[in-house]
Amino acid sequence: MSHSNRWIVKVLAVAMMILVVASGGCRKKDDRPTVALVMKSLANEFFKTMEEGARAHHAEHKDQYNLEVRGIKDETDVTQQIAYVELMMAQGVDAIVIAPADSKALVAVCKKAMDAGIVVVNIDNKFDDEVLRDKKVRIPFVGPDNRKGARLAGVYLATRLNPGDKVAIIEGAPNAYNGIQRKAGFEDAMIGSSMNIAASQTGYWETDKAQPIASALINEHPDLKALLCANDSMALGAVAALRDAGKSDDIYVVGFDNIAAVQRLLKEGRILCTVDQHADKLALYGIQYALDILAGKATPADKETPVDLVTAEML
Missing domain, CATH: 3.40.50.2300 (Response regulator)
Known part of the structure; x- marks a missing residue:
């Protein structure tokens, strides 16, 4: 390489470093925690309503947290739901709020997430108590009776x-x-x-x-x-x-x-x-609880949410 070409390369390298430093100095660090909502089948209207409720809550509280939403295609696709939890771990989320497709099969991967320092909150479908004991893990359940x-x-x-x-x-x-x-x-x-x-x-x-x-x-x-x-x-x-x-x-x-x-x-x-069981609010209860745990405002424990009978006379 000629002397003039080497000089041009050095100038370009310095210019790139200046641009990187300048852009980094202008960019504000995002300190908001990221919460992942991992649901069951989005083909089920119940979980679509849950997603809509979560997104509406996030739209009103964007200054407080980031939201990632994932849902499987059918109710029994346990493998895909496990993969979503693994993906959220890889993305470095701060909390996972999960409505598990299987009360037993999802415990292991959620324990793995907790071992990595991620807060896990269980909503909608409670994890199996015996499997939780076997895995020596406590995951709070936020949901109805x-x-x-x-x-x-x-x-x-x-x-x-x-x-x-x-x-x-x-x-x-x-x-x-x-x-x-x-x-x-x-x-x-x-x-x-x-x-x-x-x-x-x-x-x-x-x-x-x-x-x-x-x-x-x-x-x-x-x-x-x-x-x-x-x-x-x-x-x-x-x-x-x-x-x-x-x-x-x-x-x-x-x-x-x-x-x-x-x-x-x-x-x-x-x-x-x-x-x-108020699908539009169920995810909110879990998300808010996860945020409270992250902020040190709550310690993990089960929380019962409302459940109500609905008849034609009530509509």
């Missing part, structure tokens, strides 16, 4: 039935704590009201999976009086099955989540009741 909510709906249904009437339960995913608790709440109410639980099968939270199950239950039990569904997506499948069977007026449908599509069906009398 799902058993109590399902029991509210079941007790309301019982006012429309007679002792001994046949009912069936369409459950959530088998490894989801909230699904297990909702089934238990339905059972509490039905057994306590002397109803006959003729069958209980999982619909894995999804409309398309619940519809054929509801159809089979209707055919197997022609004297069935009610279908208690562990979420509203599955209640939509039950409504479709009843419509196809010409039994929309003969069998009650109970849901859980209070999504917009079900509110319309409540008004039409095609769904008897649902349960509102």
